[in-house]
Amino acid sequence: MSDTSTAIVSLSLADVRDRLARRELTAEQVTAACLDRIAATEPAIAALLTNRGEAVLAEARALDGAGPDPAKPLWGVPLTVKDALTTAGTRTTCGSRILGDFTPHYDAFAVARLREAGAVILGKTNMDEFAMGSSTENSAFAPTRNPWNVARVPGGSSGGSAASVAAGQCFGSLGTDTGGSIRQPASLCGCVGLKPTYGRVSRFGLVAYGSSLDQIGPLTRTVEDAALLLSVIAGHDPRDATSAALPVDDYMGALAARKDLSGVRIGVPREFRGEGIDPEVSAACQAALDKAQELGASIVDVELPHTPYSIAAYYIIAPAEASSNLARFDGVRYGRRAESPRDLADLYVRSRAEGFGDEVQRRIMLGTYVLSSGYYDAYYRKAAQVRRLIREDYEKALARCDVLCGPASPVTAWGLGELTSDPLKMYMMDVFTLSLNLAGLPGLCIPVGMGGRSGMPVGLQMLGRAFGEGDLLAAANVLSGALGVPGVAPACEGA
Amino acid sequence: MTTISTEQVAAIARLARLAPDEAQLETFARQFGDILGYMEMLNGLDTTGVEPLYSPVQHATALRPDEAAPRCTREDVLRNAPEADQEFFIVPRIV
Numbered sequence: 001m002s003d004t005s006t007a008i009v010s011l012s013l014a015d016v017r018d019r020l021a022r023r024e025l026t027a028e029q030v031t032a033a034c035l036d037r038i039a040a041t042e043p044a045i046a047a048l049l050t051n052r053g054e055a056v057l058a059e060a061r062a063l064d065g066a067g068p069d070p071a072k073p074l075w076g077v078p079l080t081v082k083d084a085l086t087t088a089g090t091r092t093t094c095g096s097r098i099l100g101d102f103t104p105h106y107d108a109f110a111v112a113r114l115r116e117a118g119a120v121i122l123g124k125t126n127m128d129e130f131a132m133g134s135s136t137e138n139s140a141f142a143p144t145r146n147p148w149n150v151a152r153v154p155g156g157s158s159g160g161s162a163a164s165v166a167a168g169q170c171f172g173s174l175g176t177d178t179g180g181s182i183r184q185p186a187s188l189c190g191c192v193g194l195k196p197t198y199g200r201v202s203r204f205g206l207v208a209y210g211s212s213l214d215q216i217g218p219l220t221r222t223v224e225d226a227a228l229l230l231s232v233i234a235g236h237d238p239r240d241a242t243s244a245a246l247p248v249d250d251y252m253g254a255l256a257a258r259k260d261l262s263g264v265r266i267g268v269p270r271e272f273r274g275e276g277i278d279p280e281v282s283a284a285c286q287a288a289l290d291k292a293q294e295l296g297a298s299i300v301d302v303e304l305p306h307t308p309y310s311i312a313a314y315y316i317i318a319p320a321e322a323s324s325n326l327a328r329f330d331g332v333r334y335g336r337r338a339e340s341p342r343d344l345a346d347l348y349v350r351s352r353a354e355g356f357g358d359e360v361q362r363r364i365m366l367g368t369y370v371l372s373s374g375y376y377d378a379y380y381r382k383a384a385q386v387r388r389l390i391r392e393d394y395e396k397a398l399a400r401c402d403v404l405c406g407p408a409s410p411v412t413a414w415g416l417g418e419l420t421s422d423p424l425k426m427y428m429m430d431v432f433t434l435s436l437n438l439a440g441l442p443g444l445c446i447p448v449g450m451g452g453r454s455g456m457p458v459g460l461q462m463l464g465r466a467f468g469e470g471d472l473l474a475a476a477n478v479l480s481g482a483l484g485v486p487g488v489a490p491a492c493e494g495a
Numbered sequence: 496m497t498t499i500s501t502e503q504v505a506a507i508a509r510l511a512r513l514a515p516d517e518a519q520l521e522t523f524a525r526q527f528g529d530i531l532g533y534m535e536m537l538n539g540l541d542t543t544g545v546e547p548l549y550s551p552v553q554h555a556t557a558l559r560p561d562e563a564a565p566r567c568t569r570e571d572v573l574r575n576a577p578e579a580d581q582e583f584f585i586v587p588r589i590v
Contacts (some may be wrong), residue, residue, distance in 0.1 A: 105571040198551045238559045242550070245557035312534040323511060330512070332584055337577035344589050345512075353514040361513055362523060365504070366530065368511040382537050384547030389540075391548060424529050440551020466553065483512045 003230040008033035010488050013077060013171035015226035020076040021068045027076030031060035031120055034078040038095055038122070038169045039330055041491040045145045047164040049083045050091050050124040059120055072118030073232060080164045080173040084122040084131055085111050085216065086205040094207045095127040095139045095157075098329050098355025100336040102344050108205020108218045109240070110174055110233040117232045122170055126160030127356045129344035130179055131209045132333040133157050134429045137420055145416070147489035148188060148456055152413040155185030155256065162189035169463040172220040172229050174342045176206060178213045179314055180408070180433025181436055186219055187408035187459025190447040193219045194226045194473070197466045198440035199244035200347065201230075202237030208325040210318040211242075213437040223446060223477040227251040230469060244357045246467060254470035254476045255438045262296030264475055265401040271307035272406025272432060280451035281407050284458035288448040289405060292479050302397040302404065310435040311391065315427055316370050316383035317438070322360075323367025326430075362423060375487040386462065391439040395461075412456035442469050446480045457486060497532040499524050 008016065008030055019025045038051060060076065060283045068075050083086060085096050086104035093099045107115065114121065128138035135157030136144040143161045146152040147167040154163040158175030162185035167172050175182040177195035186193025194217045201216045208214065218229035231252060268289065273282070293299060331337035331351025338350035357362070370379035397404060410431060419426045436443045443463040451458050462479075464472040501520040504527065508515050515523060569582065578585040 079547060098525075102575050105567055105574065199554060236557060238557065242552050243557070244552075244554045246554060306540075309537060309540060312537050317536060327512075331577060331584055333572075334575035337576070341587050344587050347587055348512045348516050352512050357511070358519070361515065362526065364511050364513065365507045365523065369507050369527070369531075371509070372510065376512050379534065382542060383548050385542035385545040386537060386540065388545055388548035389542070391551070423526055424533060427530075438551075440553075454496065495501065 001040050001257060002292055003405045005033040005036045005147055009168035011039045011171070012222045013220055014222070014228055016171055016325065017077050017228070023068060027063040027120065028057060030076060031056055031078050033124055034170055037167070041147065041167045041169060043482070044492050045147050045163050045167055046142045047125055047144050047160045047167065047169060048080065048123045049093055049095070049126050049141060049160065052121065052123050056120050056122055058325040063118065063120070069118060073228065074114060074296050075118035076120065077118070078120045078122050078170050080122050080161060080170045081111055081115060082127055082158050082161050082165055082173065082175045082209045084127060084176050085174060087111055087121065087124065090124065095141065096337050096355065096357070096360070097140045098352070099427070102334050106205065109202035109237045113233045114174070125158070125164050125173060128157035128159070129360050130207065130322070131157040131176055131178055132322070132359050132363055134180070134184060134426055135419065136160060137242050137416065138357060140357050143416055146456070147491035148190060149413065150493060151206070152415055152456065153188065155188035155409070155413065156240060157181040157219040158219065158250070159208045162186050162191055162193065165219045165221060166489045167189045167491035168170055169252070172218055172225055173336050174216055174233070175219050176374045177437065178210045178367065179318060179437050180430050182217050182219060183408045183443060183459070183461055184430070186445040188413040188457065190457030190489065191219055191221055192223050192444065192446055192480070193217065194230060194444040194469070195436065195442060196230060196234065196345045196469055197442040199242050200442070200467065200469065201233050202243045204237055204239040204242040210321040211325060212321060213318060221487065223473060223480045225257060226444065227255055227473045227477070230473070240351070244467070245467035249470040251470050254474040258474035258478055260296045261475060261478050264297040264403065265300050266297045267300045267302035267401030267404045268396050269302050269306050269397060269404060269406055276410055276431070277407055278411045278451070280453045280460050281411060283452060285407050285460050286477065288460050288483060291482055295478060295482055299482055300401045302400055304397055304435065306386060306393050307435055309386050309389060309429055310438060311431060313383040314332040314430070314434040314438060315366070315384040316379050316389065319363040319367035320380050321367070321373050323364045323371065326360070326364055359423065387438045390435050392426050394439045394441055398465050402464070403472060408459040408461040412451045412454045412458060436463055441466055442472055444472060444476055446476050447486055448483055450486070497528050497535060499527040499531065
């Protein structure tokens with residue numbers, strides 16, 4: 001890579017956007033720099049399932065021909081998008097073989113918003129099949145590797161998006177978060193990841209996994225960049241009945257208005273401390289909280305007493321919804337169809353059995369089991385009752401403070417293959433992220449330094465009130481600004 | 496400890512239109528035993544009188560005028576089908 005390309009891909013999204021608007025850089029230069037970086041890093045990290053390659057250069061040249069447009073806040077900015085979101089004319093696999101070469105004729109709402117804002121979509125990022133996983137090892141194609149150490153996982157399920165952002169392939173990416181799938185990979189890859197309030201971003205065009213849990217959100221290298229992307233993708237959409245018809249706050253204004261953390265009460269849930277957390281994670285999170293106090297925040301001890309039940313409740317509710325949502329993959333209207341079916345039933349069964357990977361089959365069957373007659377009350381209804389108790393915990397805690405803080409993951413990135421043989425052990429990795437989705441609240445993860453033992457990134461989660469993304473981003477921006485961000489990862493063999 | 500038999504897994508698989516082989520049945524049975532066993536912890540929590548929460552939506556659902564509008568063509572919809580003619584999806588004969 002040339003020095004110029006390296007310098008360009010190291011810029012923040014906000015910075016490159018401003019330089020493009022001032023014509024200090026052309027869209028073609030910036031896009032070419034990203035394509036160079038993709039070519040240099042993809043062999044080591046496999047963050048992309050589809051690289052649009054040269055096609056995006058033509059789009060960039062067309063933008064340059066028309067000139068910068070002040071009405072387009074992402075004019076000329078190259079981004080990537082998780083392969084769970086439909087992209088008109090570009091293959092969308094959701095990390096699964098069952099979708100084959102499915103090429104949608106429409107953009108997801110959030111993708112359309114990016115394009116309308118002038119962004120260049122470089123490609124689609126790797127993910128755990130149907131977003132089911134915490135390491136991106138459940139991708140039907142290949143595991144993505146962590147750009148800070150390619151022997152380790154990037155987290156999941158939006159591991160391709162996090163790796164792509166951390167490696168400097170793009171200036172931001174869209175991921176999806178059903179149980180931590182934006183925040184946890186952001187944590188493991190040292191970037192910023194925001195899961196908005198349920199209903200803030202339309203799910204139209206998102207391949208559904210757990211419909212009452214799924215939200216789309218940005219992954220970026222700075223908090224300001226996440227705020228910029230959220231400003232673009234947030235808003236009401238009549239095509240998603242759960243999309244909120246509430247005004248979108250001025251997130252950039254909220255960031256500009258907050259210079260320190262005076263008056264901010266940070267609640268630290270007792271359940272997010274101590275046992276089960278790797279000491280290097282605890283130490284980095286504690287140092288971040290100490291910094292927050294220096295910046296004027298006060299620390300409040302709070303409780304989320306039903307946290308120990310969240311894994312059990314989540315792994316009933318999410319598979320139940322998945323078993324219903326994934327019934328649509330039957331080999332009839334799109335995707336993969338089994339060869340020479342005997343009859344229609346055989347076509348359904350074999351197309352699904354051959355097309356879905358093990359973890360997806362496991363969750364479909366778990367969901368089918370907990371929804372089946374005789375078990376529904378004991379599992380699904382019970383889990384939904386626990387879900388209410390979990391949300392009430394958050395409401396009580398957030399009445400006593402403005403933001404809740406804790407680790408996003410109990411450990412830093414683990415080695416490839418370490419947890420794949422024991423699904424339950426992998427589920428346990430989600431202990432700090434799942435409950436937020438059950439409650440439907442917003443949360444973001446910021447990098448707070450490298451673990452003292454592993455040298456891998458540690459992330460701190462900041463969780464807030466429904467539709468309180470502005471306050472959350474503003475506080476996170478101050479703290480992250482003081483702590484610094486790790487920047488672009490080496491993303492090469494032997495790193 | 497919860498025990499799930501391979502016969503139970505096969506029955507669930509039939510409902511879910513899946514067809515695990517013998518080796519997969521064994522693995523899934525063991526894993527479901529572990530996972531459902533873990534979930535038994537919920538029984539230790541008294542939820543009498545707690546209203547289940549099925550969706551986190553608290554805002555009012557927005558209504559829109561019930562107006563028909565074209566969104567895609569028949570060609571768009573059929574383009575990704577494994578088998579189709581100009582008008583229909585084609586499946587094995589059912590009658």
